[in-house]
Amino acid sequence: MSSYKAHFKVWRGDAEGGGPADFTVEVNDGEVVLDIIHRIQATQAPDLAVRWNCKAGKCGSCSAEINGRPRLLCMTRMSVFDRTETITVTPLRAFPVVRDLVTDVSFNYAKAREIPSFVPPAKLAPGEYRMRQEDVNRSQEFRKCIECFLCQDTCHVVRDHEENKTAFAGPRFLMRVAELDMHPLDAAAEAGLDRKRTAQDEHGLGYCNITKCCTEVCPEHIKITDNALIPLKERAVDRKYDPLVWLGNKIRRREA
Known part of the structure; x- marks a missing residue:
């Protein structure tokens, strides 16, 4: 299994405000964006808030915006991005932020x-x-x-x-x-x-x-x-x- 280092910008904050935080994280073949968010939680930001459940594209929980486009984190493969690209993950823009990637829907x-x-x-x-x-x-x-x-x-x-x-x-x-x-x-x-x-x-x-x-x-x-x-x-x-x-x-x- 091959791996590489990817650069992520993940929005951190709450209803009072916030901004993007930079992370460099390992990516393995076959992984999706939600895998990387979980790795960031496990290794660098244990208090990072993200909503998810099935990790199979059937519960709709892990909705967010990736490079400005609304997507499911669990259904967005890392292979669709260039390895040198900075990937930005932000909460759904239409709804109030609770914390980090979690919004009040x-x-x-x-x-x-x-x-x-x-x-x-x-x-x-x-x-x-x-x-x-x-x-x-x-x-x-x-x-x-x-x-x-x-x-x-x-x-x-x-x-x-x-x-x-x-x-x-x-x-x-x-x-x-x-x-x-x-x-x-x-x-x-x-x-x-x-x-x-x-x-x-x-x-x-x-x-x-x-x-x-x-x-x-x-x-x-x-x-x-x-x-x-x-x-x-x-x-x-x-x-x-x-x-x-x-x-x-x-x-x-x-x-x-």
Whole structure:
């Protein structure tokens, strides 16, 4: 096994401030960035804070930014970098720093609670659900999400404009709305819930300008923009500007 010395800059600090710290560390063949962070902890900075769990790209815990790009530390191989390159590891920029590489991502869980869950069809028991395979496949893509929140971090609506967070759910949760709205058994409409309207009015669908940056960083290769956000936008626009819906709203307002 061959090895070499790599130069790392790892952000150290907390909510009060901080900056990059320099480390020279040994790298072995086949290692990923998380291995190197662990080696830095073991040999040079035992108090370095980093969040991780599965080390298999399935828990989403070790999200950070490597050379400015949102990535999973455990899925970023050292072999993709030039051996002479300085590798910079920083916390997710869109969320408040707790300490070092650990950020407070509670914003995402708050947004998750704002999305109304699946509404079961009233006349069917759970064992009686029947769906076409193509509908299963469409929803299944979105369920591959590991909630790493890299898409939330890279979305410039959240990343560059803190004031938008109150009105914008972000791509991960608009994808959840799209999944439910596309679900053939979701009875939200019968329960009085218009998912297309709430996506636009309550979750900030109009803020998304489909730059596809969320899709580019997704470690599960979910086509968030093409398969979720754009179809949801189309459905919301069709609903809002449907002439029959417009006429019905006019009539209801007149009766009121």
